[in-house]
Amino acid sequence: PQEGGEPGPPLWIFPLRKLTPPLTRNSPDYKTDGFQPSDEECREILEYLDGPSFKVLSEHHTPTDSYVILHDESTPWGIPGSPELRAVHVSRNQENRTFTADSTDPPLYPMAESWLLARGCPPDALPDLDVRAAADEITRALETRVRRDGGRFAQVDRYVGDGFDQPETVVLLRSVDPKVHPEYRVLLERHDQETGTHTLREGGFATREQAMEWWSAWEDGEAPPLPPVASAAQRVATPAAPAAPGPSTIRPPRR
Incomplete structure (x- = not known):
C-alpha cells in the first residue's frame, strides 16, 4: 500500500x-x-x-x-x-x-x-x-536419443512457449555432418497441465526453408504434423542457407 x-x-x-x-x-x-x-x-x-x-x-x-x-x-x-x-x-x-x-x-x-x-x-x-513424466514410449525413446546424440546436431533456433494453456517448446537443429539427411530436425515438446506429463516429437526437413515454413505455421497455431524423419530423408535436398551458430530472432508465436 x-x-x-x-x-x-x-x-x-x-x-x-x-x-x-x-x-x-x-x-x-x-x-x-x-x-x-x-x-x-x-x-x-x-x-x-x-x-x-x-x-x-x-x-x-x-x-x-x-x-x-x-x-x-x-x-x-x-x-x-x-x-x-x-x-x-x-x-x-x-x-x-x-x-x-x-x-x-x-x-x-x-x-x-x-x-x-x-x-x-x-x-x-x-x-x-x-x-518430469514422459507421456509415452515415443517420448522416452526420443529423449534417450537426444541425450546420446547431442553432439551430432547444432542448435539453430529455439522458443520456450510456456505461456500457453498447454506449454510447448520448439527447437530447430542442423546436422553437424552435412551428409546426414534430413539435415534439419525440429523437436516439439508439449506439456499437459492436467496430467502433468509431456510428449516429445521429431520432424525431419531437407532444407532450412522447409523447416522455417513449418515453424511459421506453428507460430500461427496452424502447424501441420511434423514430417517423419524417414520420409524427409527420401526427398532430394536442395541447397540450404547456412545455419546460424546459435539461436536467432524468431518472433514469438501469435496465439
Whole structure:
C-alpha cells in the first residue's frame, strides 16, 4: 500500500509466464569452498549462477567435478521464449585449489543432460525427476536419443512457449555432418497441465526453408504434423542457407 493506506500500482504489468514444469528445489552448491577461480570469467559465471533465482533440479558431484541442472525462476520477467534451464559444469583442481566453470541454457531437459554427459558426467548419474513424466514410449525413446546424440546436431533456433494453456517448446537443429539427411530436425515438446506429463516429437526437413515454413505455421497455431524423419530423408535436398551458430530472432508465436 502507498502512504495513507491506499493501494499502490500493481506489481506486475505483464502476465506471468507459466513455469513448466514447476521444479524448484534447493539453491545450488558448487563445492568451491577453499578453491579460487582459475580466471575472472569463471568467477563471474558462478557469481551469476549463485543468485537466488536459480534452483537445483538435478546434480551429481565427484571430488573433482560438479554437474548441475538448474531452473531459473527469473525467466517469467525476462525475454519471452527464453529457456528456463541452465546446465553447469564445475571442475576443481585439488592440487592447485582452483576451479573452472562453464554453463549453457538448453531449451529441453535432455539437451541439458547431453551437454553434461559430453563433459564427463557419468551416464545415469543425474537423478530422474519424478515430476518430469514422459507421456509415452515415443517420448522416452526420443529423449534417450537426444541425450546420446547431442553432439551430432547444432542448435539453430529455439522458443520456450510456456505461456500457453498447454506449454510447448520448439527447437530447430542442423546436422553437424552435412551428409546426414534430413539435415534439419525440429523437436516439439508439449506439456499437459492436467496430467502433468509431456510428449516429445521429431520432424525431419531437407532444407532450412522447409523447416522455417513449418515453424511459421506453428507460430500461427496452424502447424501441420511434423514430417517423419524417414520420409524427409527420401526427398532430394536442395541447397540450404547456412545455419546460424546459435539461436536467432524468431518472433514469438501469435496465439
